[in-house]
Structures are given as C-alpha cells and as structure tokens.
Amino acid sequence: MAEIAIKGVAKRFGGFTALxxxxxxxxxxxxxxxxxxxxxxxxxxxxxxxxLETPSQGEMWIGGRRVDxxxxxxxxxxxxxQNYAVFPHLTVFENIAFGLRMKKLPQQEVERRVxxxxxxxxxxxxxxxxxxxxxxxQRQRVAVARALAMEPDVILMDEPLSNLDALLRLExxxxxxxxxxxxxxxxxxxxxxxxEAMSLADRIAVMHQGRIxxxxxxxxxYRNPAARFVGSFIGNPPMNxxxxxxxxxxxxxxxGLTLPGPKSDRQAIEFAIRPEDVEAGEAGLPAIVRVxxxxxxxxxxxxxxxxxxxxxxxxxxxxxxxxxxxxxxPKPERIRWFDPETTHAI
Amino acid sequence: xxxxxMSAIAEAPxxxxxxxxxxxxxxxxxxxxxxxxxxxxxxIYLLIVNALSSPQEVTAFPKRFFPSFDIGSLTFFIxxxxxxxxxxxxxxxxxxxxxxxxxxGAPAGYALSRFDFPGKETFRFLVLMTRAFPLPLLxxxxxxxxxxxxxxxxxxxxxxxxxxxxxxxxxxxxxSLFSGIPVELEEAAWTLGCTRWQAFRKVILPLALPGIAAxxxxxxxxxWNEVFAAAVLTIENRTLTAFLLQSLGESxxxxxxxxxxxxxxxxxxxIFAVRKYLFAMWGIAxx
Numbered sequence: 001m002a003e004i005a006i007k008g009v010a011k012r013f014g015g016f017t018a019l020x021x022x023x024x025x026x027x028x029x030x031x032x033x034x035x036x037x038x039x040x041x042x043x044x045x046x047x048x049x050x051x052l053e054t055p056s057q058g059e060m061w062i063g064g065r066r067v068d069x070x071x072x073x074x075x076x077x078x079x080x081x082q083n084y085a086v087f088p089h090l091t092v093f094e095n096i097a098f099g100l101r102m103k104k105l106p107q108q109e110v111e112r113r114v115x116x117x118x119x120x121x122x123x124x125x126x127x128x129x130x131x132x133x134x135x136x137x138q139r140q141r142v143a144v145a146r147a148l149a150m151e152p153d154v155i156l157m158d159e160p161l162s163n164l165d166a167l168l169r170l171e172x173x174x175x176x177x178x179x180x181x182x183x184x185x186x187x188x189x190x191x192x193x194x195x196e197a198m199s200l201a202d203r204i205a206v207m208h209q210g211r212i213x214x215x216x217x218x219x220x221x222y223r224n225p226a227a228r229f230v231g232s233f234i235g236n237p238p239m240n241x242x243x244x245x246x247x248x249x250x251x252x253x254x255x256g257l258t259l260p261g262p263k264s265d266r267q268a269i270e271f272a273i274r275p276e277d278v279e280a281g282e283a284g285l286p287a288i289v290r291v292x293x294x295x296x297x298x299x300x301x302x303x304x305x306x307x308x309x310x311x312x313x314x315x316x317x318x319x320x321x322x323x324x325x326x327x328x329x330p331k332p333e334r335i336r337w338f339d340p341e342t343t344h345a346i
Numbered sequence: 347x348x349x350x351x352m353s354a355i356a357e358a359p360x361x362x363x364x365x366x367x368x369x370x371x372x373x374x375x376x377x378x379x380x381x382x383x384x385x386x387x388x389x390i391y392l393l394i395v396n397a398l399s400s401p402q403e404v405t406a407f408p409k410r411f412f413p414s415f416d417i418g419s420l421t422f423f424i425x426x427x428x429x430x431x432x433x434x435x436x437x438x439x440x441x442x443x444x445x446x447x448x449x450x451g452a453p454a455g456y457a458l459s460r461f462d463f464p465g466k467e468t469f470r471f472l473v474l475m476t477r478a479f480p481l482p483l484l485x486x487x488x489x490x491x492x493x494x495x496x497x498x499x500x501x502x503x504x505x506x507x508x509x510x511x512x513x514x515x516x517x518x519x520x521x522s523l524f525s526g527i528p529v530e531l532e533e534a535a536w537t538l539g540c541t542r543w544q545a546f547r548k549v550i551l552p553l554a555l556p557g558i559a560a561x562x563x564x565x566x567x568x569x570w571n572e573v574f575a576a577a578v579l580t581i582e583n584r585t586l587t588a589f590l591l592q593s594l595g596e597s598x599x600x601x602x603x604x605x606x607x608x609x610x611x612x613x614x615x616x617i618f619a620v621r622k623y624l625f626a627m628w629g630i631a632x633x
Binding site: 077087089 | 544
C-alpha cells in the first residue's frame with residue numbers, strides 16, 4: 001500500500017520559484033502522469049518525491065509515512081531516469097541485481113528476481129552484456145527491469161521514452177503500461193508528450209509555471225479543461241478560442257453568432273471549442289479558409305474567424321478550397337467558456 | 347535577378363581570395379606544427395642518441411644518425427656514487443607527492459563537479475593562480491620556515507612543496523573526470539539503496555579510477571622533474587634532479603647525457619601514458 005501525498009510542497013532555486021505550493025494525492029496503484037512543457041516544474045516535483053531534491057517547504061508522505069527528511073534509499077521508491085543511468089562498469093545482470101545486493105538479499109533470491117524481471121522486459125539474452133553493447137531501447141529495458149526488481153512501493157519515471165525513436169516509443173509505451181499494471185505499484189510518470197500521457201495515465205496532472213492546473217482523468221482533461229492553458233496545451237491541434245461579448249444575461253455573442261452560455265457579471269469572456277467539435281453547414285461561425293491539410297481520415301482546415309486563427313477538423317469527404325467562406329457550427333454540448341482574467345473555466 | 351547576378355560576379359574573386367587565404371593558413375599551421383615538433387623532439391633525440399653511444403662517440407664528429415646502443419655511459423652512470431640513493435629519494439618524494447595530491451585533489455575535484463557553492467568560480471581560478479607564484483620567489487622563505495620546523499632535508503618536506511605544484515593539476519583533472527560521469531548514475535545508486543559514500547565507492551570510483559591513476563602519474567612526474575625546490579630544500583637527501591644539478595656540472599659530457607636520459611625518459615613515458623586525461627583537463631576531446 002503506497003498512497004502518495006504531496007502537501008503544500010514548494011521549491012525555490014535562489015530567486016526562481018520552480019514550484020508554488022503544490023498539493024496532490026496519488027492513490028495506491030494509481031498511474032499518475034505529470035504533464036507539462038519543459039520548465040514547468042514536473043521533473044522538480046518528481047525529484048522531490050524521490051528525495052533527490054529537498055522541498056523549500058511542505059510535506060511529502062508515502063504510504064502513510066512522512067518522508068521529506070529521508071534519503072532516497074529509505075523511501076521505498078525506484079526511479080527510471082531519462083538517460084537510463086545504466087551503470088557502464090557492470091553487466092546487465094549486475095545492474096539489475098545492484099539494488100538487491102544493497103538490500104543484502106541471498107544470492108538465490110537475487111538470481112530469481114533478476115531472471116524474472118529480465119524475462120518480463122525481454123532482455124534474458126542480454127544479461128552478460130555491458131551497457132556500451134546495448135541499444136537505447138535495450139538500455140531502457142534494463143533501467144525499467146532494475147527498478148522493477150526492487151519490488152518498490154512507488155516507481156518514478158522521468159521522461160523514460162523521450163530518447164527513443166518514434167516506433168520504439170510506441171512499442172515500449174504499450175509494454176510499460178502492461179508491465180506496470182501487473183506490478184501493482186504506484187507510478188508517477190513525467191512527460192511532455194500529451195499522447196503518451198493520455199495513453200498511459202489513470203490521471204493526468206497538467207502542470208504550468210510551477211503549479212498543477214488540473215489533475216483529472218485523461219478524458220476529463222481533454223473534454224473539460226479546468227483552465228485555458230489546459231485547453232491550449234492538450235489536443236493536437238489545440239482548442240480554438242474566440243472572444244465572447246455579453247448579449248444578454250446567459251447569452252453571448254461570438255463572431256456574430258448568439259449562443260447560450262453561463263451567467264456571469266463580466267462583459268466579455270472567452271468561447272472555446274475543439275477543432276473536431278464543429279461542423280460545416282448552413283449556419284455557424286463565419287470562416288474564410290486559409291490552409292487545407294488532408295490527413296487521411298479527416299481534413300484539417302485552418303481558417304480566419306473574426307481575424308483570428310481557427311482550426312477545424314472536417315470530414316475528408318468535405319470539398320473545400322482555399323478562400324471558401326464556410327459556416328462552422330459548434331456542437332452545443334462541447335462548447336466551453338473561460339474567464340479571461342482568471343483563465344479558469346466557467 | 348540582376349542583383350543576384352551581380353553579387354555572383356562579385357563573389358567569385360572573393361571566394362578565390364578566401365580559398366587562397368585558407369590555403370596559406372593551412373601551410374602556416376603545418377609549418378608551425380613541424381617547428382614545434384622539432385623544437386620538442388630534437389633535444390630528446392640528441393639526448394637519447396648520445397646516452398646510447400659510447401663515451402668516445404659522444405665527443406666524436408660527425409655524429410652517427412643511429413646510436414650504437416653502447417650502454418657503457420649508462421652503466422657507468424648507474425654505478426656512480428650517490429645515484430642509487432638519489433634515485434630512491436626521487437621515487438620516495440614523488441610517491442608521497444602523488445598520494446598527497448590525489449588525497450587532497452580528488453575530493454576537491456569531486457566537490458567542484460558535484461556541488462554549487464558560493465565562490466566556486468573564484469576557487470577554481472585561485473587553484474590555477476597558485477601556479478602564478480614563481481618557485482624561486484617562495485624558495486627562500488620556505489627554506490627558512492622548513493629549517494625552523496625541522497622539515498628541511500626530509501622527503502616529506504619536499505613532497506609538501508611538490509604537492510603544492512601538483513595539486514592544481516590534480517584538482518582540475520579530477521574535476522573534469524567527475525564532471526564527465528553523469529550525476530544520474532550516482533542518483534540511480536542512491537535510489538537503489540546506496541548512501542552517498544557507497545554510491546561513490548561502487549559507481550563513481552570504478553568509473554573514475556583510470557583517470558585518477560592518470561592524474562596520480564602526472565603528479566608523480568611533476569615531482570620527478572622538479573629541480574629548484576629540491577636543490578634548495580635538500581642537502582643530504584637529494585633527489586635525482588638536485589643530485590644531477592650538483593654533481594654533473596663538472597662531469598664529462600657523456601655522463602651528463604646519461605643522467606639527462608635517466609630523468610627525461612621515465613617522465614616522457616608517464617606523460618605519454620596519461621596524455622588522454624591531460625587533454626581532457628583542458629577540455630580538448632582526443633578520440
């Protein structure tokens with residue numbers, strides 16, 4: 001049982017604040033992904049959980065134990081590093097056995113665990129090699145096997161797939177998901193790749209400028225972004241935003257279209273819609289087609305709406321040409337509204 | 347269109363000029379390299395040729411291009427009174443220097459590579475600055491101080507002086523060495539159950555050992571070659587360099603050559619063995 005609780009953790013490097021008062025609870029056996037652009041504080045947060053970085057304030061709890069004063073070795077964690085950190089002077093076998101030998105397990109148990117995890121990661125035939133003789137993907141497997149062999153309560157992964165080529169990344173992603181689910185450990189996984197985050201996570205914590213903006217299931221994060229940043233960061237292409245002016249109480253004027261919306265004291269808010277949630281039809285947002293990108297299953301159309309950029313994903317059967325004037329009708333149930341000042345969803 | 351055409355015409359002679367300049371630059375580079383090689387290698391060549399010639403050949407003219415491999419001068423030199431003792435002193439002092447420089451230098455190099463602390467850059471600069479003080483300037487006060495403390499004419503006393511000479515290099519070499527070992531390896535060891543010391547011993551040390559050995563050999567060589575402090579600070583327990591300075595002044599030429607070779611050749615071999623790490627110290631890749 002290893003529930004992780006991060007309570008009011010902040011980190012400052014000199015005058016720079018990497019993390020502002022982060023609170024996050026991760027359930028036992030949950031797969032939590034920290035997602036954000038580089039420099040958002042996600043790796044710092046992971047390193048604080050690991051004990052490689054000391055928080056400037058706040059508390060870290062793992063499995064009901066306060067750990068922020070404990071060194072990494074006493075936290076019941078194992079970590080997979082971005083550059084794998086496979087020890088170059090040891091064989092693959094000794095790499096995987098390293099932590100087990102530190103625990104002073106009997107030789108028989110060491111062998112059993114190394115062989116089991118090596119089999120799990122499909123590297124049985126590499127046990128006698130050194131890391132210099134391995135490919136990037138194989139090193140990655142060794143690093144994961146080394147972490148799994150520890151049978152830790154928590155596995156921490158810092159962009160483990162970012163150094164692999166695209167095809168290998170896809171393969172490893174599926175494999176990791178299966179292996180980690182079977183191992184029943186709590187996982188924190190750091191990535192800047194939203195597809196990776198969506199496909200692996202039970203929950204995604206989207207981070208921005210040292211804060212967790214939203215922590216929710218992948219579908220929730222995608223469908224109901226808690227803040228404008230989440231909508232603009234997640235989804236490829238990202239959400240479209242248009243200014244909305246108050247028409248009446250609970251009704252807003254967007255690019256000449258009057259739409260029912262939330263009740264608000266503000267005179268202007270922001271209207272948001274995902275590119276795939278519009279349909280070309282008789283009525284809707286007036287759009288002038290600028291760029292057409294056929295992608296196979298559908299066609300990505302970049303338009304001008306009220307002088308701003310607006311992307312729409314249309315059926316690939318739709319016949320459009322550059323310069324066409326379209327009417328893009330947003331699906332009413334998919335429309336989201338944001339407060340322009342707080343940037344939060346309304 | 348016309349614009350590109352005109353600039354193309356203008357570019358042609360300019361390109362030719364740069365090509366010429368580059369060619370001249372290449373020649374200059376090659377010439378300089380040859381000059382430097384001759385500057386370094388010619389004395390060594392003459393030294394070795396003469397050391398391996400019989401006493402008569404050394405003073406004879408014209409010189410032979412290849413030595414006769416007569417080891418008469420060398421054997422005479424080895425059996426010369428006091429040489430064996432001086433050789434022993436040199437080895438002793440150099441070994442002590444080596445132990446002291448690595449003992450102090452490697453931890454400093456590790457700290458520089460792994461920790462950020464106020465004044466780090468100043469410290470690195472000061473480490474180099476210690477080399478800016480000419481030894482002759484320090485020798486007299488040092489001699490006085492050594493006589494007062496009873497360190498004069500001892501191997502450990504001289505080794506301390508040599509350590510101050512070798513330490514900056516030991517710090518810089520080990521600094522670049524430890525910096526070349528990813529910090530993640532150490533962090534991985536911590537997460538796998540190591541204390542800081544265990545991680546150093548089980549992961550960092552095995553990886554750094556060849557480089558540390560190289561830096562030790564370099565410290566040894568610095569002490570082996572050093573003559574000024576050795577001559578000033580020792581009387582009875584002279585090292586080989588100081589001994590040769592004192593006794594070979596009035597020796598026949600062939601003995602000087604033999605003595606010179608006995609000093610230079612081991613140093614050359616040591617430096618050659620550790621050249622990779624010396625390049626690394628200055629940040630030049632040599633692979």
